[in-house]
Amino acid sequence: KQEVTQIPAALSVPEGENLVLNCSFTDSAIYNLQWFRQDPGKGLTSLLLIQSSQREQTSGRLNASLDKSSGRSTLYIAASQPGDSATYLCAVNFGNEKLTFGTGTRLTIIP
Amino acid sequence: DTAVSQTPKYLVTQMGNDKSIKCEQNLGHDTMYWYKQDSKKFLKIMFSYNNKELIINETVPNRFSPKSPDKAHLNLHINSLELGDSAVYFCASSQVGQGAEEQYFGPGTRLTVT
Numbered sequence: 001k002q003e004v005t006q007i008p009a010a011l012s013v014p015e016g017e018n019l020v021l022n023c024s025f026t027d028s029a030i031y032n033l034q035w036f037r038q039d040p041g042k043g044l045t046s047l048l049l050i051q052s053s054q055r056e057q058t059s060g061r062l063n064a065s066l067d068k069s070s071g072r073s074t075l076y077i078a079a080s081q082p083g084d085s086a087t088y089l090c091a092v093n094f095g096n097e098k099l100t101f102g103t104g105t106r107l108t109i110i111p
Numbered sequence: 112d113t114a115v116s117q118t119p120k121y122l123v124t125q126m127g128n129d130k131s132i133k134c135e136q137n138l139g140h141d142t143m144y145w146y147k148q149d150s151k152k153f154l155k156i157m158f159s160y161n162n163k164e165l166i167i168n169e170t171v172p173n174r175f176s177p178k179s180p181d182k183a184h185l186n187l188h189i190n191s192l193e194l195g196d197s198a199v200y201f202c203a204s205s206q207v208g209q210g211a212e213e214q215y216f217g218p219g220t221r222l223t224v225t
Contacts, residue, residue, distance in 0.1 A: 091154075091214075096167075097161075099154075099203075
């Protein structure tokens with residue numbers, strides 16, 4: 001069964017620190033992986049998309065890595081800010097034209 | 112300019128009623144999706160359409176009927192609403208077969224069934 005897991009479910013970090021969010025998936029034959037951000041009561045904002053052939057993608061203070069062999073992806077956030085507080089969702093396309101989502105990590109940046 | 116839009120944003124209705132949610136994308140994508148986010152915030156695919164043709168139907172009750180009048184629109188009609196249908200419904204779109212296939216999501220429709 002193709003599953004996506006995100007641990008921890010919640011994380012609190014002081015402002016200014018660098019942090020890593022984790023995502024693991026059960027099937028290494030993925031097509032791509034997408035990281036999203038969801039603010040309370042809002043929709044999903046796409047942060048980064050990593051193709052199966054890529055190892056990492058960067059956008060500003062965000063860096064996402066992909067290790068298919070170990071079934072893992074990480075989202076690195078540098079110099080965290082209070083505005084980074086949100087739920088971060090990892091979603092995997094296993095080649096079946098749909099996204100399978102993890103349960104998310106609720107991030108709180110403490111000023 | 113909103114890429115993927117949904118109406119209404121909020122929908123409160125009673126059990127047994129029939130309701131529709133509309134979705135439109137102006138990205139020129141050929142594939143559209145409906146996802147459901149339950150009370151525990153877990154997101155799961157319901158349907159996908161490619162060029163007005165149903166591609167994915169994830170064992171959703173047949174009270175749910177998607178309709179795609181053209182490739183820019185995917186509407187969701189729900190018959191005989193039940194309490195368990197209360198959730199946030201998200202529409203998304205992507206361009207399948209173009210390499211990137213990033214999915215873009217609408218703002219969501221919060222459905223509350225009383």
